[in-house]
Amino acid sequence: MAGNSEVKAVFFDMDDTLVLTSKCDELAFVEVGKLATELIPGVDVAALISGFRKGMKETPWDKEHKVHVDEWRAGLWHASLVAQGAKLGDPEALMPPARKLQAEYRDVRLSHFRFLDGAEDMVRRMNESGLKTVIITNGHHEVQRQKVEACGAVGLFGAPNVLVGGEEVLAGRHEKPHPSIFAKACAAAGCVEGEAVHVGDSLKTDVQGGVNAKLAATFWVNAEGKELPEGAPAPMHVVRVVTEVEEIVRGMMAQ
Numbered sequence: 016m017a018g019n020s021e022v023k024a025v026f027f028d029m030d031d032t033l034v035l036t037s038k039c040d041e042l043a044f045v046e047v048g049k050l051a052t053e054l055i056p057g058v059d060v061a062a063l064i065s066g067f068r069k070g071m072k073e074t075p076w077d078k079e080h081k082v083h084v085d086e087w088r089a090g091l092w093h094a095s096l097v098a099q100g101a102k103l104g105d106p107e108a109l110m111p112p113a114r115k116l117q118a119e120y121r122d123v124r125l126s127h128f129r130f131l132d133g134a135e136d137m138v139r140r141m142n143e144s145g146l147k148t149v150i151i152t153n154g155h156h157e158v159q160r161q162k163v164e165a166c167g168a169v170g171l172f173g174a175p176n177v178l179v180g181g182e183e184v185l186a187g188r189h190e191k192p193h194p195s196i197f198a199k200a201c202a203a204a205g206c207v208e209g210e211a212v213h214v215g216d217s218l219k220t221d222v223q224g225g226v227n228a229k230l231a232a233t234f235w236v237n238a239e240g241k242e243l244p245e246g247a248p249a250p251m252h253v254v255r256v257v258t259e260v261e262e263i264v265r266g267m268m269a270q
């Protein structure tokens with residue numbers, strides 16, 4: 016592992032690291048709930064959303080990529096409606112409203128998808144001082160690209176410095192926590208693994224990924240101040256919000 020003074024690049028996760036994706040989801044669910052009430056008399060909105068969330072946790076898209084992600088997610092809304100039983104009517108008639116709920120969820124979520132306060136300025140200051148910055152985001156290629164577009168990530172980071180895990184998977188490579196996507200980030204940044212740090216909210220993909228790739232340091236964004244679960248990979252640094260990273264990296268560079 017290289018000395019800390021050689022930090023040349025900072026890699027960032029996107030969802031719930033640079034952008035508060037969970038907040039965007041909450042705002043989208045409020046609007047989906049309103050639309051569902053209009054479209055489907057008698058619907059239990061809380062159960063609808065909880066069923067959809069469960070489906071998203073299990074299979075957020077068709078892993079074989081045969082069904083488009085929007086149609087797949089419309090299917091998750093549909094399944095959650097059908098689970099409410101005969102009171103909502105013929106299951107087949109629920110598919111068109113399910114598609115509308117999916118479109119609402121996608122559009123409202125994207126309309127709120129912005130870098131959190133201070134994140135853009137931090138990235139600019141890092142770049143101005145010679146630090147390279149890269150986004151490494153896991154997830155469905157099309158969904159992640161829509162998010163990248165919504166927050167203007169390519170404008171801020173530059174196209175070669177925005178890596179989407181789903182695109183790697185489609186190309187037969189790997190997403191986080193595999194070291195290959197971090198190697199790609201290092202190539203984009205013009206550094207080696209021991210000269211880069213990675214920042215993210217997921218212990219399983221971000222912290223473990225940084226460990227697997229033998230980066231100089233990992234930063235865990237632990238917004239809720241959770242205890243580190245037993246057996247989880249240990250991050251080198253823990254922050255509440257991504258903008259706390261800058262000062263720590265500067266400190267590492269000064270050593």
Ligand SMILES: [Mg+2]
Binds near residue numbers: 028031032216217
């Ligand atoms: Mg994340």
